[in-house]
Amino acid sequence: MSRLLVPLIILCAALGILLSIEQPGNDADLIIASEDEIKTLDPQRMSWLHDMRLAYALYEGLTRWNTNDFTIESAIAQSWNSSEDGLLWRFHIDPQARWSNGTPVTAHDFVWSWQRLLLPDTAADYSDLLFPVQGAEEFWNWRAEKLASFSGGEQEAEELMEETDRRFHETVGIRALDHSTLELQLARPVPYLLDLLAFAPLLPVHRPSVEGWMVSDADLEDMKGPSGWHFMNPPPWSERRFIALSPQTGRLQVDHRWARPGTLVSNGDYVLDRWRYRRDLRLTRNPESRRPLNGAAREILVVSIPDPNTALLAFRAGEVDWLTGVSADVRRDLLDAASDSQADQTRLVRSIRAIPSFGTDFFSFNCRPTLPDGRANPFHQAEVRRAFALATDKQSIVNHVTGLHEPISGSMSPAGGIKGYEPPNGLGFDPDAALRELASAGWGLDDEHNLRSASGELFPEIELLYTTSSSRHQRIATALRGQWEETLGVNVRLVGKDSKAFSVDLRQGDFMIARGRWYGDWGDPTTFLNLFRTGNGNNDRGFSNESIDAALAAADVQSDPAARYRSMAAVEKDLFEKHLPLLPICQIVEIGMYDPQQLSGMTTHPRLIQYLGDIRFVKETP
Amino acid sequence: MKRVIAMRLVQLPVILLAVYTLTFALAWLIPGNPLERTDGRRPPAAIEEAMRAQWQLDDPWQFYWSYLGDVSGVTWLSRGGEGPVIDFGPSMRHENWSVGEIIAGQLPISMTVGLSAILLAVIIGVTSGTIGGMRPGSWSDLATGLIAVVGVSIPAFVIGTAMLLAGGVWLKWFPVTGWGSWEHIALPALALSLPFAAWIARLTRQGVIEEMQADYVRTARAKGISERAVMTRHVLPNALLPVVSYLGPATAAAMTGSFVIEKVFSIPGLGMHFVDAVLGKDLPMIMGVVLVYSSLLVLLNLAVDVMYAWIDPRITLGSST
Numbered sequence: 001m002s003r004l005l006v007p008l009i010i011l012c013a014a015l016g017i018l019l020s021i022e023q024p025g026n027d028a029d030l031i032i033a034s035e036d037e038i039k040t041l042d043p044q045r046m047s048w049l050h051d052m053r054l055a056y057a058l059y060e061g062l063t064r065w066n067t068n069d070f071t072i073e074s075a076i077a078q079s080w081n082s083s084e085d086g087l088l089w090r091f092h093i094d095p096q097a098r099w100s101n102g103t104p105v106t107a108h109d110f111v112w113s114w115q116r117l118l119l120p121d122t123a124a125d126y127s128d129l130l131f132p133v134q135g136a137e138e139f140w141n142w143r144a145e146k147l148a149s150f151s152g153g154e155q156e157a158e159e160l161m162e163e164t165d166r167r168f169h170e171t172v173g174i175r176a177l178d179h180s181t182l183e184l185q186l187a188r189p190v191p192y193l194l195d196l197l198a199f200a201p202l203l204p205v206h207r208p209s210v211e212g213w214m215v216s217d218a219d220l221e222d223m224k225g226p227s228g229w230h231f232m233n234p235p236p237w238s239e240r241r242f243i244a245l246s247p248q249t250g251r252l253q254v255d256h257r258w259a260r261p262g263t264l265v266s267n268g269d270y271v272l273d274r275w276r277y278r279r280d281l282r283l284t285r286n287p288e289s290r291r292p293l294n295g296a297a298r299e300i301l302v303v304s305i306p307d308p309n310t311a312l313l314a315f316r317a318g319e320v321d322w323l324t325g326v327s328a329d330v331r332r333d334l335l336d337a338a339s340d341s342q343a344d345q346t347r348l349v350r351s352i353r354a355i356p357s358f359g360t361d362f363f364s365f366n367c368r369p370t371l372p373d374g375r376a377n378p379f380h381q382a383e384v385r386r387a388f389a390l391a392t393d394k395q396s397i398v399n400h401v402t403g404l405h406e407p408i409s410g411s412m413s414p415a416g417g418i419k420g421y422e423p424p425n426g427l428g429f430d431p432d433a434a435l436r437e438l439a440s441a442g443w444g445l446d447d448e449h450n451l452r453s454a455s456g457e458l459f460p461e462i463e464l465l466y467t468t469s470s471s472r473h474q475r476i477a478t479a480l481r482g483q484w485e486e487t488l489g490v491n492v493r494l495v496g497k498d499s500k501a502f503s504v505d506l507r508q509g510d511f512m513i514a515r516g517r518w519y520g521d522w523g524d525p526t527t528f529l530n531l532f533r534t535g536n537g538n539n540d541r542g543f544s545n546e547s548i549d550a551a552l553a554a555a556d557v558q559s560d561p562a563a564r565y566r567s568m569a570a571v572e573k574d575l576f577e578k579h580l581p582l583l584p585i586c587q588i589v590e591i592g593m594y595d596p597q598q599l600s601g602m603t604t605h606p607r608l609i610q611y612l613g614d615i616r617f618v619k620e621t622p
Numbered sequence: 623m624k625r626v627i628a629m630r631l632v633q634l635p636v637i638l639l640a641v642y643t644l645t646f647a648l649a650w651l652i653p654g655n656p657l658e659r660t661d662g663r664r665p666p667a668a669i670e671e672a673m674r675a676q677w678q679l680d681d682p683w684q685f686y687w688s689y690l691g692d693v694s695g696v697t698w699l700s701r702g703g704e705g706p707v708i709d710f711g712p713s714m715r716h717e718n719w720s721v722g723e724i725i726a727g728q729l730p731i732s733m734t735v736g737l738s739a740i741l742l743a744v745i746i747g748v749t750s751g752t753i754g755g756m757r758p759g760s761w762s763d764l765a766t767g768l769i770a771v772v773g774v775s776i777p778a779f780v781i782g783t784a785m786l787l788a789g790g791v792w793l794k795w796f797p798v799t800g801w802g803s804w805e806h807i808a809l810p811a812l813a814l815s816l817p818f819a820a821w822i823a824r825l826t827r828q829g830v831i832e833e834m835q836a837d838y839v840r841t842a843r844a845k846g847i848s849e850r851a852v853m854t855r856h857v858l859p860n861a862l863l864p865v866v867s868y869l870g871p872a873t874a875a876a877m878t879g880s881f882v883i884e885k886v887f888s889i890p891g892l893g894m895h896f897v898d899a900v901l902g903k904d905l906p907m908i909m910g911v912v913l914v915y916s917s918l919l920v921l922l923n924l925a926v927d928v929m930y931a932w933i934d935p936r937i938t939l940g941s942s943t
Contacts, residue, residue, distance in 0.1 A: 500654020
């Protein structure tokens with residue numbers, strides 16, 4: 001018998017060892033939970049809202065938003081002025097601004113960070129944000145070409161990098177006039193430039209920490225002088241811990257371990273205290289923050305709870321103060337949960353925050369004349385696209401299919417997202433008008449309610465492509481099939497694919513109708529309307545129209561904001577009443593949970609950007 | 623026995639190579655491009671090409687050989703001993719982390735859940751199996767049998783969510799999320815242990831019934847030894863042998879197959895991320911996890927075999943393999 005106990009003893013011992021490795025989690029004033037994981041803390045590499053929320057807590061840019069109405073406030077830039085034509089900008093940097101290691105934030109920090117964004121090596125999704133800057137796009141293309149034709153060699157890679165630096169400083173209109181003055185020379189006016197400067201990819205990073213320079217204490221003291229790190233000569237490549245030049249490809253290779261506690265130097269309200277992969281991330285107040293604490297959280301814990309039910313339970317149990325997103329499939333359960341128990345109900349119900357966001361759910365029409373397999377594409381004709389839009393009862397979809405009562409959309413820009421911009425209404429639900437559109441394209445209903453051409457040919461079967469990752473898309477696709485079959489007498493085949501296969505089809509134009517979703521990035525209609533420019537990298541529909549391109553280009557150079565918004569609205573009206581490259585369904589509603597009797601300072605604006613340093617605890621009144 | 627252990631250790635690299643090749647082939651065949659995303663912006667085409675080239679996604683053979691070099695230590699040798707010996711590379715979907723770091727961080731957590739579950743399963747299973755086996759057909763036997771059936775048949779996500787609701791939200795005895803203390807481990811370990819406990823109970827009950835009818839038990843009773851001593855000294859040591867041999871694969875299964883439990887209880891273990899890696903076609907992550915899991919499986923089985931031979935000296939290891 002005694003020998004039989006040995007396996008048990010071994011099990012217990014192993015368990016004891018494993019448990020002793022684990023460090024207990026620290027408490028924090030504010031606990032935020034998300035179903036999403038944190039992908040990166042490198043602002044130039046960011047694409048996701050969840051990551052950006054952390055970027056806004058860690059870093060501070062030239063400007064920031066007032067998150068009530070998304071007007072611009074000064075941040076690191078104390079003041080700025082621009083030339084009459086809006087092409088030359090000067091920003092005056094707050095001399096008090098400091099990095100978390102005590103060194104000053106200078107104009108050089110922005111020059112270097114933006115050069116980083118503009119290097120093809122960084123592979124930033126948002127490189128093109130800076131393309132309106134003089135010489136920037138040419139610089140990007142030049143480096144990309146040089147890298148493509150790179151033949152190898154350590155020496156050659158370093159020489160190319162030196163030439164790249166030189167070229168950037170000589171040709172790109174981003175310059176530090178002195179330590180605290182940044183000059184931006186644009187090639188074409190960007191009316192929303194100040195809004196863009198607050199956006200995560202344009203936040204500054206601290207070069208010595210990103211590249212992993214070995215900085216001695218004496219060096220650090222020197223770097224506290226007015227020029228920051230800029231007076232130092234960068235160490236040789238071999239002595240930079242987190243960056244290297246690949247002798248094979250010539251590209252900069254970043255070791256992302258710079259963005260870890262201890263090495264990440266930031267200039268925002270918070271500093272990174274701990275980060276455990278897909279588990280939790282802890283922020284503590286940055287002692288060098290320019291803003292007074294003023295009741296904001298001292299420590300913030302951001303945890304990942306991937307299972308939506310568990311996230312909800314954790315909120316109900318009071319373990320989480322703010323649940324940033326409740327996923328589509330549980331949302332209805334959530335609304336039902338309100339009728340659960342009496343005591344819980346009031347807190348739970350008042351905690352549900354459903355906010356129409358800065359994003360639109362839509363279905364793309366393939367606008368190309370043929371499909372990749374050579375078949376003719378019926379949606380090449382605008383009449384057919386208009387007919388399908390007119391035959392769609394969006395209100396019934398948001399009432400009965402999604403059940404979330406989202407505001408329905410007739411156009412791409414969400415209502416209320418951009419101050420002063422009124423998106424057009426687009427086409428409503430009108431089955432008769434839909435049939436008239438089809439008739440003008442040569443199609444009509446026969447006695448058996450089938451859509452045929454005059455020569456008796458059946459309308460081709462329609463393939464409706466959607467992603468199976470969420471039941472929401474499947475339900476909407478099924479509802480659309482029902483509506484179109486009933487109103488238009490067409491055959492619709494649902495094609496459900498997992499997201500990777502879906503994106504490949506989308507990219508290759510291998511679809512007739514495909515689901516889509518787009519969130520705006522900056523406070524200007526172009527953040528949505530750029531998708532309809534010929535050749536835009538995200539123009540999945542293959543839509544191309546000369547008059548739209550010309551109208552957008554004309555609006556680009558319009559300096560009067562009101563007139564500009566009017567011409568943008570006219571373009572959008574044209575797009576969504578005449579061309580219909582896609583069928584907008586509704587504004588995306590984001591559901592989060594926090595108790596307004598506990599937290600204040602939370603934004604309810606569609607853009608949903610939340611500065612964590614703005615969150616306040618409501619004082620409990622006895 | 624030493625020879626057998628040595629043989630097994632020699633076999634390990636061969637097994638791992640086969641696993642590597644098979645996993646690589648299957649992972650490569652997952653449709654889609656790991657760098658592609660469904661929603662949101664896309665980087666310019668030139669960047670995407672460069673990224674594909676950097677990840678060697680255009681040529682399976684190149685990826686296969688260079689990655690094999692990285693994980694086998696060949697690259698390390700050719701570099702002259704710089705960097706990690708076994709390099710699983712960075713994760714494709716989580717660029718800030720290397721696969722090695724992820725495994726080192728998450729595997730102990732999965733192991734903790736798995737081992738606690740097995741420990742619980744042994745306690746629950748052996749107790750209820752013995753109770754049932756001593757009086758087959760009795761009420762207590764039926765009751766434990768019923769619990770065993772329930773333990774096997776209710777899916778983990780149902781039982782896990784129910785436990786969270788009862789223990790975390792209503793009774794508030796346990797935290798709903800988080801990790802690090804025994805309170806966090808209790809519920810998931812219990813939820814994960816149920817199917818294993820049910821199986822152990824069946825094995826124990828079967829063993830006890832068989833041994834109780836054996837001649838030596840009758841002899842022992844005839845000698846006047848107390849019923850309790852008969853159980854502990856004679857019946858159980860023999861009845862529990864099948865349980866010991868089941869513990870090896872069960873431990874491996876509990877440590878590697880707990881992804882549903884991990885997701886429900888939001889435990890930051892490896893199982894869940896492995897599933898995500900497969901769905902996202904994160905090649906280095908898939909390969910790394912599979913290789914680590916397979917090594918673990920082989921070593922655990924070996925450990926159990928050795929222990930088995932040690933507990934019951936009648937068994938010779940050589941002939942059993």
